[in-house]
Amino acid sequence: MRIVLALGGNALLARGQALTAENQRENIKKAAASIAAIAKEHEIVVVHGNGPQVGLLMEQNSAYQEYSPETTPYPMDVLGSQTCGMVGYMLQQELRNVDRELAIATLVTQTEVSKEDPAFANPTKFVGPVYTEERAKEIMASSDMMFKADGDYFRRVVPSPKPKDIVELQQVETLLKASNLVIACGGGGVPVCFDDNRIGTGVECVIDKDLTAELLAEKINADLFIILTDGSVYRNFGKEDQAEMKQATPAGLAEFNFPAGSMGPKIDAVCQFVNSGRGNAAIGSLFDLDRITRNEAGTLITQGEGIVYY
Template structure:
């Protein structure tokens, strides 16, 4: 049975067309879980990693808005909170979708800490978008009045960005391995809660968001997954994206992907981390593959009929 780590993009958890409420998010998650359950029904052994950019942004915004009533929670605590409520939605929805297919095994969410390095250069150059999209005028106001670092995101609007250090170690990896054979595990949610490891072995939360694609890649390596499946809003990776000369790519070798990265073909806050995570996985596992595609094309992509397949050679 092939092992797959599935990295779920924001569109798999929340619709940009509906109100950003928990109820609307649950509707989207239910639809998402139908696709995931279909993969399980086809015999794939899966674990899930999800993003949390919009959700953790709203948790932080809610705390800041209510600061006169209750103290805002630290950034790392907000990340852990997002793991809990997104995981709850996934457990409930995927559990039901699996039972409809007579697949009666549990889904469990593991609050996951991921160690990052104190001297990671990301702390001096925030790049990870969180929270909702803003107009240029709104972004300027937040920058001037709240001190947020704001950045335009691939033509979709402006978002707040925070530090996004690289994941170095999954603290609960032994627990993931122990659970893997008996249930679907939701782990490294939002990229994992970023923590620093002190000399005495204690862990300390830090204000940052780890990119979920990099965390999914690390998890895929450490559980020896066969496939890293990164699901996003588009069917295939493209070069010259959004221009009349856009070219969708059904396959990429590591060398080709590296060249396109050097050319700046992929958006920093969108496709770039997905391609780089796929590259890292196939470089570490030259006999395996990574796939980037949309949620609705996941089954077809695993059958070789859609998506962008990244291989080492």
């Protein structure tokens, strides 16, 4: 099978862990072991998150500018590409350490977004460090950055437009046909817009990683699209009557309200792929990956009606 894997943030950093290279390396070793276990039997593309990593670089940029005011912070598209290289490097090295026969390639990938996307008119995605209201207003007065209240502090907000196209799609296909395990579209891809002459320019925004992974799965005609996160999809998660779903359909999932800040976007992404008619999708734990491909763990999303529980 041709499989697109969307790696959630927990694959790189457990909740509450410090964002050190050592911690990320240890978690990536575990992710690599799970992915390598299925890599010889299937064509694999891995799409990873990079939110915490970009946030850390933004804080480091901000701290350095205080020391050197003439050194302006790097834009988000540049920071995104930096973290794609870093995470991709760790993943491909640890995958090779698990199985030296694997051919692995990391591709820094640009994702096209539309200048007309309504998200640009209403930035809502929080990024970077926290500021006092006074400092946030100072920055807004001297730049085009926008800040909004996030609890007791203020944080920068940027647009989160939908992915329109994947620029290096042909390169992904070429690498797959050459029997590579491909790491691509990290963090949703480096966001770019194109003018009428198809000249590309980086954009200050954040693209949802799961939506880009879904688009990639459609574009390369994947047989299976898997979002790897903390676990399966549940009915009434966290309540006394919670129930783990073994198999579900877009129609069945539409009967539930999933939180916009956690499972909601993942449900939207897998349902979009299944509705495209190209194949099935699944949501489950990274450490059940081998069993997810055999429908023995996680939640499989297929066409049809109804929900089956474990």
